[in-house]
Amino acid sequence: xxxxxxxxxxxxxxxxxxxxxxxxxxxxxxxxxxxxxxxxxxxxxxxxxxxxxxxxxxxxxxxxxxxxxxxxxxxxxxxxxxxxxxxxxxxxxxxxxxxxxxxxxxxxxxxxxxxxxxxxxxxxxxxxxxxxxxxxxxxxxxxxxxxxxxxxxxxxxxxxxxxxxxxxxxxxxxxxxxxxxxxxxxxxxxxxxxxxxxxxxxxxxxxxxxxxxxxxxxxxxxxxxxxxxxxxxxxxxxxxxxxxxxxxxxxxxxxxxxxxxxxxxxxxxxxxxxxxxxxxxxxxxxxxxxxxxxxxxxxxxxxxxxxxxxxxxxxxxxxxxxxxxxxxxxxxxxxxxxxxxxxxxxxxxxxxxxxxxxxxxxxxxxxxxxxxxxxxxxxxxxxxxxxxxxxxxxxxxxxxxxxxxxxxxxxxx
Amino acid sequence: xxxxxxxxxxxxxxxxxxxxxxxxxxxxxxxxxxxxxxxxxxxxxxxxxxxxxxxxxxxxxxxxxxxxxxxxxxxxxxxxxxxxx
Numbered sequence: 001x002x003x004x005x006x007x008x009x010x011x012x013x014x015x016x017x018x019x020x021x022x023x024x025x026x027x028x029x030x031x032x033x034x035x036x037x038x039x040x041x042x043x044x045x046x047x048x049x050x051x052x053x054x055x056x057x058x059x060x061x062x063x064x065x066x067x068x069x070x071x072x073x074x075x076x077x078x079x080x081x082x083x084x085x086x087x088x089x090x091x092x093x094x095x096x097x098x099x100x101x102x103x104x105x106x107x108x109x110x111x112x113x114x115x116x117x118x119x120x121x122x123x124x125x126x127x128x129x130x131x132x133x134x135x136x137x138x139x140x141x142x143x144x145x146x147x148x149x150x151x152x153x154x155x156x157x158x159x160x161x162x163x164x165x166x167x168x169x170x171x172x173x174x175x176x177x178x179x180x181x182x183x184x185x186x187x188x189x190x191x192x193x194x195x196x197x198x199x200x201x202x203x204x205x206x207x208x209x210x211x212x213x214x215x216x217x218x219x220x221x222x223x224x225x226x227x228x229x230x231x232x233x234x235x236x237x238x239x240x241x242x243x244x245x246x247x248x249x250x251x252x253x254x255x256x257x258x259x260x261x262x263x264x265x266x267x268x269x270x271x272x273x274x275x276x277x278x279x280x281x282x283x284x285x286x287x288x289x290x291x292x293x294x295x296x297x298x299x300x301x302x303x304x305x306x307x308x309x310x311x312x313x314x315x316x317x318x319x320x321x322x323x324x325x326x327x328x329x330x331x332x333x334x335x336x337x338x339x340x341x342x343x344x345x346x347x348x349x350x351x352x353x354x355x356x357x358x359x360x361x362x363x364x365x366x367x368x369x370x371x372x373x374x375x376x377x378x379x380x381x382x383x384x385x386x387x388x389x390x391x392x393x394x395x396x397x398x399x400x401x402x403x404x405x406x407x408x409x410x411x412x413x
Numbered sequence: 414x415x416x417x418x419x420x421x422x423x424x425x426x427x428x429x430x431x432x433x434x435x436x437x438x439x440x441x442x443x444x445x446x447x448x449x450x451x452x453x454x455x456x457x458x459x460x461x462x463x464x465x466x467x468x469x470x471x472x473x474x475x476x477x478x479x480x481x482x483x484x485x486x487x488x489x490x491x492x493x494x495x496x497x498x
Contacts, residue, residue, distance in 0.1 A: 239459030250455040253483075298432035300486045301461035308414065308428065341455055397455040398448060 019186060020065075020193050023200060026222055030058045030198075032229045032380055033218050035205050035241060037061025038070040039181070039366065040358050041233035042188035042199075043373020044380070049195035051374075052381035058198040059189075060205055060220060066185030069235040072303075072335035073366040074258050074280060074292045075181050076271055078115050080135050080142045080173040082127075085391030086344065086405050087138045089371060092388060094175055096370035104187035108179045109285055113270050115176020116150055120165040120276040128171035141174040153270045162319040165276050176271050178282050178290075184369055208244040208355070215245070215354035231356045231380055233372075236301070236336025238359035245352045249359075250397055251338045255296040256363050257309045259332035261324075263287035277316040288330065291317060295337060295363065303334045337362045344403035347376065347392040348385040356380050357394065415486075419470040420477045420493045433467030436478065463489055 032048060034041045037059045048054045061067075077097055079090035101108045119125040128144050135142030147159050147167045160166045189199055200222070208230060209217040217226040232241045238251050268283040278294045293313045296306070310329050318325055339362045340346060346360035358376045361368070375386035385393060391403050415427040435458060440449050458464070461484035468479045468491070480489040 239457075240461075243460050248452065248456040249459065250457055251459045252457045253459055253461075299435075299464075299466075299483050301484050302486060304486060306415070338459075398451045400451065 019190055020199055023198050026058065026200060026203070026220065026225055027198070028224075029226045031056040031227065032231065033057075033225060033227045034059045034231045034233060035218070036068070036232065036234035036237075037065045037185070037189070037199060037201060038068045038233065038235065039066065039184050039188065039369035040070075040235075040361070040372045040376070041231070042066075042185055042192055043369050044231055044233060044358065044376045045192040045197045045199075045373075046188045046195075047373045047377035048381060049192055049197050052377055054381055055196035057192075057196075058200055058225070059192070060203045060218070061199070061201045062204040064201050065189055065199070066182050069335040069337070069361070069365060070181055070185045070369070072258070072333055073181060074282070074290050075178045075284075075366060076115070076280065076282065077110075077177045077179060077367040078173050078271075079140055079175065079367075080115070080117070080131055080171060081405060082131050082134060083344070083391070083403055083405055084134065084138065085403055087134060087140060089375075089388050089392075090367060091138060091140055092374075093368050093371035094177075096374065097177070097179065097367075100184070100187065100370060104191055106183055106187045106190070108183045108187065110177060110179045111285065112175065112177045113282065114153065115173040115271045116145075116153065116273065117171040117173075118150065118167050118272060118274040118276075119169050119171070120161065120167060120274065122168070124275055125169050128169065131171055135173075143172055145170055145172045150272075154268060154272060156267060156321055156323055157272075158320060158322055161274075161277065162322075165274075165319065178271065178284070180285075181366060184366075188369075188373065205241065205244070208241070210245055210352055210355075213351075213353055215352060227354075229354045229356070229380055231358060231376060233358040233376070235338055235359070235361050235365060238338050238357070242357075242359075245350075245355050247350055247352060247355075247357075247394070249346065249394060250341050251346065251360050252299055253301050253336050254298070254339055255300050255303065255334040256292070256337045257296065257305055257332060257334040258290070258292040259310050259313065260284070260291065260330050261289040262328045262330045264289070264327060272320070274316075274320065277319060279313065279316045279320065281317065281320075289324075289327070295339070296334075301336060303336060305332050305334050339363075341397070342402035343405040345372075345392050346394050347372070347389045348379055348394070349383070350394055360392075417468070417479070417488055418491050419473070419475055420491055421475045422470055422473055425470065429470060429472055431469045431471050433469060433476070436465045436467060 207219040
């Protein structure tokens, strides 16, 4: 038994410092209020404090840290998108990811696996070639490979997929990776906390005060705060927060479900995605198969799960990997995805002065956590949209200038 | 399996139905402003609540109206469309 454990057992006080400072009350005023204590909100707080010297900041979280979509995604990190705006943005994110463990002094279990987007049809193969060319143009490792390369990387796969959806090729993206999602929120949270940012959990925002087109304060279940700047980073609840400031948006909410199997011996190194079969799969460090599918087919603002989901997903999994027929599903869950018409996020300044939006993160938000924190903290600090997010602003809809990222959504939603 | 009631065919599994989005009045594209048109084309009411939605029973191609609580995923009632009045 380690000596520390004995010492903890005999002491009234916990001698080890907590990961986060506990704050009993909200202050009456902050320079910046961030709504949402997930990866995006905490990353923005971290970079505001570290890179811009703004530390009089509070992060308000209705539940617990990283309990929203940060803790509900399937942890895939990649940058092989379709539009130049998307590719540049996600590539910067992948670069940031690679140094994050050192930055935090916390092991994120960042694991570089390689990522295959399987093509079962000529149309999918065409999109793969298009994406590969866009990616290569921006210096990102991305290429179209034949079925034999897929077989080599995942020898257990049935290349004919049960005979009805044979794999014709794949888009291969070597930097594709997975990471431990909770640790990302904790790492950013601790980094922000050490630099003076206040994190308030179980604090629900009830309203936002706007006077003369400017943000003046935030009302919460623990008291009112006056502030001139509010950043909204609340996946799945964005429309509710936008209603508080009277902004209309194209965001609509569908649940996205996922599940994991019981742990099994390591047999799958790469991350595999199949648009036609609506499956994405990777094996975690613990041996669980982490699996996701497409969005639920209709709008729901809750994190309920359905039985249809594991039933349908398992059937497609067995098309690809028939030998899994005896492996059990251990748990399933859902997150609320902020969907947008062009499958790109909505970020930056808004018509309400001092109100900044980091939303519309649909099913693609986890991989963007670091770069969202970087660009949104810049945007909030300078009241000017960062260069990397100018293609993602809310007014692109009013101007009929959509960004068109749909072809790169990992699964045909 | 969730059950939805088609006004013509009765209770059926939800997998037989297709979701068509919230019922929204369309402005006249010939006379409305670009902003009003963009608002109609793109913007949605994304907050939870009881909404009137288009649904289709796909085997019989019956379009109808469902009132549904989107926060709890509960179907309140379904009926055939009889104009907006």
